Amino acid sequence: xxxxxxxxxxxxxxxxxxxxxxxxxxxxxxxxxxxxxxxxxxxxxxxxxxxxxxxxxxxxxxxxxxxxxxxxxxxxxxxxxxxxxxxxxxxxxxxxxxxxxxxxxxxxxxxxxxxxxxxxxxxxxxxxxxxxxxxxxxxxxxxxxxxxxxxxxxxxxxxxxxx
Numbered sequence: 740x741x742x743x744x745x746x747x748x749x750x751x752x753x754x755x756x757x758x759x760x761x762x763x764x765x766x767x768x769x770x771x772x773x774x775x776x777x778x779x780x781x782x783x784x785x786x787x788x789x790x791x792x793x794x795x796x797x798x799x800x801x802x803x804x805x806x807x808x809x810x811x812x813x814x815x816x817x818x819x820x821x822x823x824x825x826x827x828x829x830x831x832x833x834x835x836x837x838x839x840x841x842x843x844x845x846x847x848x849x850x851x852x853x854x855x856x857x858x859x860x861x862x863x864x865x866x867x868x869x870x871x872x873x874x875x876x877x878x879x880x881x882x883x884x885x886x887x888x889x890x891x892x893x894x895x896x897x898x899x900x901x902x
Contacts (some may be wrong), residue, residue: 742823743836747844756848759779760812763855767805767862774866775801782869790876792868801865811849819847826898839899846895853887 772792775798784796790826822840831839860880867873 742831743833744823745838745840747838747841749777752845753848756852757816759852760816760848760855762806763852763859764809764812766859767808767855768802770859770862771801771805774870778869779865779902783865784835786864786876788881790878790880795858798869804862804865808855810832812855815847815851815854819844819851828896842895842898846891849889849891849895853884853891857884859885 749879751859778798778801780798781795782798782801783794784800785792787793822843823836825843827839827843829835829839830881846871861876864873864876868875
């Protein structure tokens with residue numbers, strides 16, 4: 740059984756989320772580019788759950804986050820264009836397709852914005868820590884980041900399951 744393909748409107752929230760995603764991708768590239776020469780050869784590359792540095796690496800490794808982050812943002816925005824291919828918790832019918840697709844597309848775009856913003860924050864904290872302005876990542880970052888991601892998933896899943 741094939742699902743209906745529906746053209747969903749691109750509203751103001753979508754424009755806002757796209758803006759955050761694009762600014763995040765730009766920040767992921769610009770921050771390392773601006774600060775690269777000022778960074779020491781060894782910089783913090785991983786933080787534990789408390790936000791303490793638990794691995795150092797070459798400053799060239801800092802470019803992995805912009806590459807991975809930009810690809811992830813592009814992937815999330817790309818797949819948001821094909822909601823008829825997603826798995827859903829409810830059966831998709833012509834009557835509910837627009838609403839179900841709408842919620843799933845919003846979820847992908849919200850996740851892209853959250854992840855993009857989070858990655859920019861991590862890159863910024865790596866740079867500040869490497870330059871001696873910080874001692875590590877804030878201990879509030881991980882719980883806040885995870886709450887934003889799983890809170891968004893829960894919110895949109897709840898919307899999807901409502902009759």
